[in-house]
Each structure stands twice: as structure tokens, then as C-alpha cells.
Amino acid sequence: MKPIFESISLVKNAEKKRFEIEMNGSYAFINYGEFGNQVALVHTEADLELEGTGAAGAVVEKTLHYLEDNEMELLPFCPFVFAYIKKHPDWKRIVSRKFKGYDNL
Template sequence: MSNETAAEAREITVAHAPERHRYELRDGDATIGFTIYRRLQPGQDQVVFVHTEVDDAYSGQGLASKLARFALDDVKSSGRRILPLCPYIAAFVRKHHEYDDVLDVPAQGEAETEEARWSK
């Protein structure tokens, strides 16, 4: 018999929730994190990531990274481009150059304005 705890045994999944304009981390039926995106115009090929968060109870497990990779891989595989206004997503793509070919750089001040909107 394994000494694995219930917490270690659970499987955290990642899913796209397009009706909510976000990618979600899920622990069973519970949403424990998400990254929100928006499209600037219908039919536009750019996906703008604006905010990412993971429940504090799940911090330190690499789940934000798992979420970011899933979301960015999905955008890239669909042929769309990435505009990282979210500080977490921006930091992630600076370290993971496999997204360079689909990455758009925010205009000066654009990311700070978006973050201020979310921190209210």
C-alpha cells in the first residue's frame, strides 16, 4: 500500500473555458486558479492575457506554470498570437523562448494599466 496522501493523489487538471474567456486549473470540480484573456476584436488573431491567479492553498506546487504552459501552447497551436499584459504570463514568456515566434510586445505602460485595473 502506498503512503501517498489524498492531496498527492489528486489530479489537478487544466481546461479552456472559452465562454468565460479563461483557462482554468481544476481540482475535481473546484476551480483553483485561472488566467483570463481577451480578444481585442472579433476575428483578431491576438490573445491578450490580462490576469492570472492561483488559490493560496495551492501555492508552491508549480501550478501557475502548468496553467501558463497549457494556455500558451493552446494559443500557439491555434495559430494565434500572444500579448502578455499579465505580469505572470509576461515573466513566463521571458523565460520560455518557445513562444517568441508568436509573441507581441506590449506598448509602453499598457501592462501596468491592465494590472492596475485588476488590482482594484
């Protein structure tokens, strides 16, 4: 994660069903669904003002830490999150073994 994002807090916005970070009024976020101790991450997006800054990667990394800290299993349906885990395979440790694409990570 780029140093510029290290001090920015992750917010679990339950009303909008997304994990988000905010920088200068712009957001990077991941839409989620929660099923008991499993969390499905379904879509990652960054406002135009944050494109190319690393904000999307930062919100993914912060969300993965949140899930691990809260002992939740990940269902990485979002292609961006799936690709992030393939690139950082140590995060496979929080992916549910029941996830269909588990063996492809």
C-alpha cells in the same frame, strides 16, 4: 511543468473569459481578452489551495500551447506571463510583434 499537472486538461472558459485548470476543486487560471487572432493574457491567479504547487506555471504553459496550436498571437499583459516568457524565450515566437513590450522579452 511538474508531472502532477501534465494529465490535467486546460479549459477555455468563455463564459468567465479565462483559461483554467482544476485540481481537487481548486483552480489556477488566466483571464483573457480575445481580439480576432490575438489573445491578451491579463491576469494569472491560483486558489490558495494551489499556491506554491506550480499550478500557475502549468496553466501558463498549457495556455501558450493552446494559443500556438490555434495559430493565435499573444499579447502578454499579465506580469506573470511576461516573466514566464522572459524565462522561456522560445515562447516569444507566439508574441505579437505589435506588443509594446516585445523588445523587452
